[in-house]
Amino acid sequence: MTIFDCSLDELRRRTSIKWVRWEPDVIPMFVAEMDTRIPAPVAEALHRAVDESDTGYPERPDYQEAFAGFAQWRWGWDADPSRFVTTGDVMQGMRYALEACTKSGDKVVFNPPIYPPFRATIERTGRVGVEVHMLDDRLDLAGIERAFADGARAYLLCSPHNPGGTVHTRDELERVAELANRYDVTVISDEIHAPFNGHEFTPYLSLPGVGKAFVSTSAAKGFNLAALKAGLLGASDASLEALRGLPAYVSESTSHFGVIAHAAAFNHARDWVAQAQKEIDANKALFVDLLKENLPALRYAPSQGTYLAWLDCAPLGLDHPGRHFHEQARVRFNFGSEFGPEYGQFVRVNLATSPDVIREAADRLGRSLASAVS
Ligand SMILES: Cc1ncc(COP(=O)(O)O)c(C=O)c1O
Structure with missing residues (x-):
């Protein structure tokens, strides 16, 4: 192949x-x-759905379960499917998580150079972006601590990082979690590029003692399925109530074809x-x-x-x-x-x-x- x-x-x-x-x-x-x-299993699942005119709304937690199976295989992580909801796409998930844990005028940390919608999401939701630039392609943990200590309420983490491709180490992420706990910051981790990485990648929600946190992810990058819009938003214990309190339209924006394709990818590709x-x-x-x-x-x-x-x-x-x-x-x-x-x-x-x-x-x-x- x-x-x-x-x-x-x-x-x-x-x-x-x-x-x-x-x-x-x-x-x-x-x-x-x-x-x-x-991947052939994705094409087959989509062909089947078209042949059956299976063009309604999604209902079953197929995507959440497929992701949990993939996460166990790829990273040895026991993700709990009941702690994830579906979204329209990953950036939508980032935005809804940000709106759920901050209010207009709150400071939100991010790490330039950065995938452009991060900055746009912070600005368009009326939050105030706090830039902590990557240092030689790695997280500037001292800069992040200063920004957290200065009153930031949330941190948009790109893991792995786009554009640099940095895979943050477990130690770095544990330090982020420790700082986020200390300063009561919610970490919102975009893990859309993670399927390409095996053991070297650490899912943020898999860290022990992680505080307030969300992860927004999907099969769109790993399997080239951007046309089939769908995403998953998951939460830690401390953010579960906020996740469950999201309006129904968050999950109602997920495409049924997206769920079929992304679930087939995670399960069979x-x-x-x-x-x-x-x-x-x-x-x-x-x-x-x-x-x-x-x-x-x-x-x-x-x-x-x-x-x-x-x-x-x-x-x-x-x-x-x-x-x-x-x-x-x-x-x-x-x-x-x-x-x-x-x-x-x-x-x-x-x-x-x-x-x-x-x-x-x-x-x-x-x-x-x-x-x-x-
Ligand atoms: C880091 C990152 N997040 C999100 C996206 C877009 O994902 P979606 O179309 O599911 O919002 C991309 C696309 O390249 C990306 O690189």
Whole structure:
């Protein structure tokens, strides 16, 4: 089984953002979609649902139970399905959790560079964002303590981190939990990228003595199911009442097809995600070699998590690296500035594609720089 073996011709027939947003000669390596076919058990479950016109509302806790089975297999964690409710998607879960544990004007900590909807969610709900930047791609625990001590009420944790791909260690997360308990802060952990990681990933709710906490997660990233909207929001003991007090429309926004697809993925596509992770790791190693060859000024050390590479392009001396690569190399990445205004010299690269596409992109990047100096 090879997960990332789709040709550009096949991929260009798709109509999702990745394949329609930019000009047809541009290799899209931006949005977090994977260049793969969905796992066969997921396709079969969806085909069956279409054939049976099973197009109503979800009712059974199939998604919660499938996640609990997956969590036991992947991380050895006994998640209790009755402590999870379904949501429309992961960012919706983050928002409802934030609204349940804070009020307008409350301070909320987050860690730039960060997946842009984190900042937007804090701002659009009338909360006040407190930035504690990542330090060399790791959590700045001293900075987090200062922000908690300064009156923060909640902390939006991205675990693993997007864009950096950092998998926070158990020690780091235990320290976060200790600080959150001490300063009475609710931790809301986005674990959507976690399915790619095995033992090295620690589910936040699995920590002993965790205080007020929520986790928002789904199968959307791990199995490339963003089109099939569904998410899960879980709570610790101390936040269970808040979870149960959420309005019914939170769960009523979950798509039945989403539940069918995500549950099939968690139940029946475990080998698939393990294989995807192997190929992603190989792609990261390939990207290291290709950068050495084609852009030797850059240094890139792959992180453990996600299929993303967060690349500091400052050594290239370009005004706007992301725009240069789009316009000159015809390769489109996410611009670093989307993840925080200070990160204009970075690009976020999506490596969930075939080695051939990565080779072609690296070749184009190298040639675009050669022509820029000639
Ligand atoms: C960290 C993170 N959270 C949430 C999402 C979006 O998930 P959803 O579409 O379920 O809201 C993404 C998508 O890339 C992500 O990277």
